[in-house]
Amino acid sequence: MPLKGFLSAKHKARSQPASGDLSATKLSDDEKLAMLDELETSGLGWFWASDRNGNLTYLSPAIADRIDLPLDELIGQPLAGAFVSADSDGRTKSLALMLGARKAFSGFVVRAERRPERAVLRLSGRPAYDGETFTGFRGTGADITDEFFREAETARLAKYDSLTGLSNRHRMKHLIETTLAAFQPAKRNCAVMMLDLDKFKHVNDTLGHAAGDELLKQVADRMRRALEVECEIGRLGGDEFQIMLPDQDDRGVLGEIALKLITMIKQPYTLEEGRCVIGCSAGIAVAPHDGVSFDDVVRSADLALYAAKNGGRGQYRFFSGELENEAIFRRRLEENLGEAVREEQLFLKYEPIVDAASGNVDALEAHICWMHEQRGEIEEEEFASILDGSQQVGEVGLWAIREACAEAAKWPDSVRVAVNVPVPLFVAEGFADAVSQALADTDLAPRRLELEMSEAVFFGDTQDVDRTLAQLFKLGARLTLDEFGSGYSSLAYLRRAPFDTIKIDEKLVAEAARHDGEELNLIRAIVALAGALEMDTIANGIETTELFERLRECGVGRMQGPIYSDPIGRDVVEEQLAGDSWKIAPSGDRVKRSKRRTVYRRINIIHDDHSYEVVLRNLSKTGALIQGLADVPKGTQFVVDLGGGQLAVATVIRSSGDTQGLEFEQSLIDDGSGGLCTRNRVSPYALASAGAPLAALSPGSYKTMPGGALEGQASVPQFSYAPGARSEAA
Known part of the structure; x- marks a missing residue:
């Protein structure tokens, strides 16, 4: 029923015009109702x-x-x-x-x-x-x-990323701040994970920004699918992401989550502009262990991410107290790199490349190492991460080629030397001429030099890249396409360039060791492709005889890795090459040694009710070397405080003067990128209730802790500091 009919009965009495005066200038009630009816209908x-x-x-x-x-x-x-x-x-x-x-x-x-x-x-x-x-x-x-x-869209855009639909930087900051504030009085944990995409810039540079945007959307979708726990995912901008995981402090679980994310994100993407592969690095911090405030926790996660990327990318790492010192020391190393080249602190180690059928060593791959005046030997993996992106990368790369050629000239003619070529060196003007000069100066036959380069060299100017490749081919040097299977892996690269060898990406080989199906099929396809193009294949990083047999069945021609030998010095190489030939049989006993991280920092160790300050000289999964206490007998038990609530029970297994070797009761775990940490940590709140500060245990009395001295008794140290130990630690 229209409004006019509904209201007419109520207004009928007032619908009659009043006698006289203003009736001619006023609307009648019927006219008013008609207007309302029209308004309603409109x-x-x-x-x-x-x-x-x-x-x-x-x-x-x-x-x-x-x-x-x-x-x-x-x-x-x-x-x-x-x-x-x-x-x-x-x-x-x-x-x-x-x-x-x-x-x-x-x-x-x-x-x-x-x-x-x-x-x-x-x-x-x-x-x-x-x-x-x-x-x-x-x-x-x-x-x-x-x-x-x-208005809803405006409000949403104020909280969420317009491209991916994930929380934006402001919303993540607000959520983490409020969560940490609410959790602190309740003594609850909250983990923060920072993620950064690897090789994303290559996608923008080669396929365009539209492809980059679509890629970010697909990455966000994979993150949502991968995370089956309560969490909040945010995009901070560019290729940076952040995840908050409330009530989570188990680093075993967090490591599994990070590994799952890294594994899913590195799977190939199909875009309208083409197919691409990227990677991901992650840093993890947990409140209150790694900080209580938003700024502290996020800074800790950022430091862990920085360490993961420096460790080789495609990894995760937990925050630990030593990371800040490592970051500072690393920046100093980067600043001193030029001086290291000038003062001849760099040297090469060589890793055998073996013919899978005969067992003969037919080439040796050069790895650049650094003998630092203070830190000692910096091995090739760490050195490579320092060199990556530095201004000296071209200078160091050219030095390695000259040095490797000089060494290889002393070897039998049947053995080649392989050297990695950084992208900045490859695209530098006059690179091919510099290689020609190095060969001439050392009198090394060009075919005995293998130059390894990644697909990233093709991201430069097409004409310049093709010209350099043609010059190297004309020179007679052998060319190897490195890390095949990790990036775009385009057939066009192989058709354009005169490569002699395809080197299968080490991570793809590692996946084949864990899984029998898809990765091995992919390796078979790479071997078949190489055969069709009359190229050799190399598989790297082989550790087990089982993987060796699988790869040999796939047809891989040449192999290298711990199953044959770790990188060795030039003296050992010359000794092994003194005979007619050098053969190495693959052995599963040559497993990669547990990496012992050389460190130099002060820590606290507890014995009974007393804490001592010592210097930690090195650290492995199973033990540590400490210095500072005099005459500690074997069999002594300590609680080693590695910082941030990381307490490890250890026994002295050897002792000499002021130095003790410790064996941990429970092994440390890998933090995802070569670092070490305890799986569980003592809550800072528990430490605080026992009389210790939140950050770490302090030297002195621990009579209030379980097993400490009785109430009223003083803390009694049983060991004395070695002469000069306190000043050295300082």
Whole structure:
């Protein structure tokens, strides 16, 4: 029934014009009702009414049309049942409560309960009375659908990343801050994971920014699928992501989550512009162990991420107290790299490359190492991460080629030398001429030099790249495409360049060692491709005889890795090459040794109720070497405080003067990128309740800790410091 008919009875008595004066200039009630009827029909203004029980007695037909419901199904229904609050957060009072209060209201935003997707309405209403008797509500409505969704989108964009739909930087900061503040009095844990994509810049540079944007969307989707625990995922901008995992401090679980993310993200992507492969590095910190405030925890996670990327990328790493010192020392190493070249602190080690069928060593791959004046030998993996991106990368790379050629000239003619060529060196002007000069100066036959380069060299100017490759081919040097299977792995690269060998990516080989199916099939395909193009294949990083047999069955021609030998010095190489030939049989006994990290920092160790400050000289999964205490007998048990609540029970297994070798009761675990940590940590709150500070245990008395001295007794040290130990530690 139109509004005019609904209201005419109430206004009939007032519809007669008054005698005299102003009747000619006023609208009649019928005319007013007609105007309201037109307004209602136009949709500019809608009306509704309810009885004293809240049931609809009138509703503008235009509203029923807008929400796509028959008018006769709405009339007689409770208003609070027909419309519900459109507030997604559920903070607004319900319509039933507002009607029950019998007070005027305005601006109440609702949706139709049966058609919530159709429209968003703003309702206003006033209670109606017949004398003092409440008769119901009369009100108006307006369609605010467009306005509502515009405001909702504006609010969403203020909290979420417009590209991926993940939380943005501001929302993540707010969530982490509020979570940490709420968790601290409850003594709960919260983990923060920082992630950074590897090789993402290559996608933007080669396939374009549109491809980069689509890639980020797919990465976000994979993250959502990979994380099956309560968490919040955010994109901070560019290729940086952040994850908050409340009530999680088990580093075994966190490591599994990080590894799953890294594994999923590195799988190939199919974009409209082409196929690509990227990687991911992750850093993990846990509150309150690694910080209590937002700034502290995020900074710790950033340091861990920095360490993971420096460790070779495609890895995760937990924060530990030594990372900051490592970061500072690393920056100093980068600054001193030029001096290291000038003062001849660099040297080469060589890793045998063996013919899989005969066992003959037919080449040796050069690895650059650094004998630092203070730190000692910096091995090739760490040196490579320092060199990557430094200004000296071209200078060091050229030095390695000259040095390797000079060494190889002393070897039998049947043995070649392989040298990795960094991208900045390859694209540098005059690179091919520099290689030619190195060969001429050392009198090494060009075919005895193998130059290994990654697919990244093809990201430069096409004409320059092709010209350099042609010059090297004309020179006669052998060319190897390194890390095949890790990046774009385009057949076009192999067709363009005169490669002699394809070197299968070490990570792909490692995956083949863990899984029998897809990775081995991919390696078979690479071998078949190489055979069709008359190229050799090399597999790197082989540790087990089982993997060796699988790869040989796949047809891989040449192999290297711990199953044959670790990188060795030039003296050992010359000794082995003194005979007619050098053969190495693969052996599963040559497993990669547990890496012992050379460190130099102060730590605390506890014996009975007393803590001592000592110097940690090196650290492995199973033990450590400490210095500072005199005449400690074998069999002595210590609790080693590695910082941040990392307490490890250890026994002295050898002792000489001021130096002791310790064996851990429970092995440390790999932190994902070559670092070491304990699986579990003592909560800082537990340490604080035992009288220790939050950051780490301090030297002195621990009589309040379990097993300490009785109440009232003093802490009694049983060992003395070696002469000069305290000043050395300082």
